[in-house]
Amino acid sequence: MREIPYERRQPCASWVSYPDTVTTEPDTVAFAGDAVCFYHRNRNDRLLYDFLVEQQGLEPVKAEIPNTQRDRTFGGLMSGPGLVAAGVDEGRYGQTPYRGWALRSEQPATHQRLDIALHTAQSESLAEWQAALDVLALAASRDTAAARNATLAWWEQFWQRSFICLHPAQPDPTDPVWQVGRNYQLFRYMLGCNRAGEYPTKFNGGLFTYDAGYVRGDLTNESADFRMWGGGSHTAQNQRLLYWPMLKSGDFDLMPPQFEYYRRALPGAEAHATTEARWLLFHRAVGELWPAAGLVVGLAGDARSLPSPPAALRPDRTDRPLDSLSVLEPA
Numbered sequence: 001m002r003e004i005p006y007e008r009r010q011p012c013a014s015w016v017s018y019p020d021t022v023t024t025e026p027d028t029v030a031f032a033g034d035a036v037c038f039y040h041r042n043r044n045d046r047l048l049y050d051f052l053v054e055q056q057g058l059e060p061v062k063a064e065i066p067n068t069q070r071d072r073t074f075g076g077l078m079s080g081p082g083l084v085a086a087g088v089d090e091g092r093y094g095q096t097p098y099r100g101w102a103l104r105s106e107q108p109a110t111h112q113r114l115d116i117a118l119h120t121a122q123s124e125s126l127a128e129w130q131a132a133l134d135v136l137a138l139a140a141s142r143d144t145a146a147a148r149n150a151t152l153a154w155w156e157q158f159w160q161r162s163f164i165c166l167h168p169a170q171p172d173p174t175d176p177v178w179q180v181g182r183n184y185q186l187f188r189y190m191l192g193c194n195r196a197g198e199y200p201t202k203f204n205g206g207l208f209t210y211d212a213g214y215v216r217g218d219l220t221n222e223s224a225d226f227r228m229w230g231g232g233s234h235t236a237q238n239q240r241l242l243y244w245p246m247l248k249s250g251d252f253d254l255m256p257p258q259f260e261y262y263r264r265a266l267p268g269a270e271a272h273a274t275t276e277a278r279w280l281l282f283h284r285a286v287g288e289l290w291p292a293a294g295l296v297v298g299l300a301g302d303a304r305s306l307p308s309p310p311a312a313l314r315p316d317r318t319d320r321p322l323d324s325l326s327v328l329e330p331a
Contacts, residue, residue, distance in 0.1 A: 001025050008222070011230030014048055029101055032077065034084045036101045037133075039075025041126055058272060065268035073129040074120040077137045080113050082106050095213040096223040115141055120198065158192050162249035191242065191254060200258040203238035204229055234261065 004022045009015050015022045029038045049069045053062050086104035090097070105112060117137035123129035140147065166181040173179070194206035209227050213220035229235070243258045 008226075010228045011226055013229060013231040014052070015231075027075070029099075031085045031101060034103070035077050035079035035137075036085075036103065037075070037077050037130070039073055039126075039129070041073040041129070042069050042071070044070055056272070061271035061274065064271035066264060068122075068264070071122045071124055072120070073123055073126065074118075075133075076116055076118040077133055078103070078114065078116050079137070080115055082109060083112070083114070094211050094224070095220045113144070115144075155192065158188075158251075161251060162188065188249070191246075191251065195254045197257060198260075200234060200239060200261050201242055201254075203235065203242055 001023050002025075004012065004015075004024055009018075009022060012022065012024070025040075025043070027038055027040045029036065031037070047067075047069045049065075049067050053059060053065065058065065080103065082105055083103040084106045086102040088099060088101055090099050092098065103114075115137065117133060117140050119129065119133040119136055121129055121132060123132065164181040164184040167175060167178045168181075171178060171182075173182075190206055190208060191201060193208075194201040197207075204227055209224055211224050212222045212226045219226060229238075239258065243255060246252065246255050
């Protein structure tokens with residue numbers, strides 16, 4: 001468990017204005033035979049969902065607000081034909097110390113295959129989640145050729161939908177005109193990689209992050225998982241930059257997660273709006289920050305039940321109520 005300093009809480013945006021200690025817990029990684037199993041399972045005794053319901057005075061309508069955090073477990077299994085467990089080592093990646101679980105080939109080989117099966121679910125027990133993951137991994141390993149062909153076919157038709165090629169015969173990374181085409185292809189590649197998720201592609205990279213320490217000197221002690229505007233905050237003003245262009249590019253099959261995000265939140269939003277005449281707050285949140293479960297804003301939703309941050313932590317915020325930065329995180 002690691003404490004998150006007040007000024008570094010952007011990766012968990014729902015706790016940005018919380019005046020007390022905020023912590024993060026590590027993922028679990030271990031060998032499962034000759035495979036590497038990795039996962040994170042939410043602690044049901046420390047859910048942000050429960051905290052926000054109480055903080056916003058929503059206990060009377062709690063049953064109507066979807067709990068997208070309880071029992072949520074996400075992770076995967078990494079293995080490969082002819083690969084066996086080869087021990088655990090430690091080192092440093094960039095500025096981040098790490099512990100690594102190694103696989104090695106049992107015999108000399110001219111090629112290797114690495115299978116990674118991923119699973120996210122709200123499972124009542126860890127054993128239930130692991131059993132479902134094993135089923136997925138087994139099914140995926142049975143016909144890898146068909147899976148590869150299906151993937152190649154999807155990407156081929158995806159690239160034919162929309163593309164921008166400028167100066168293709170003279171690629172020049174310093175040419176602003178050539179960069180337009182390159183950046184558009186990169187943008188679409190990221191969208192394609194994010195297409196199959198339950199939640200919409202996050203506006204600030206989706207599945208992809210960067211090593212913050214190589215970009216900002218004050219973030220050198222952060223891991224590659226760090227990102228600004230993290231957590232479950234999906235700001236409509238930023239999400240529109242990803243999803244409105246899909247109407248023009250023909251990427252209709254990529255759009256359902258964005259619509260489902262709002263539909264899942266609707267029951268909670270309706271319940272929230274019926275309590276204590278919160279219509280003004282509800283209207284503001286629809287335009288800016290929308291939570292996965294309909295808890296309209298996070299710690300700023302009703303500042304009456306929380307003190308302002310200590311002056312030593314946030315001197316520019318102690319003379320007014322907590323601001324509306326925070327929303328409920330789905331993961």
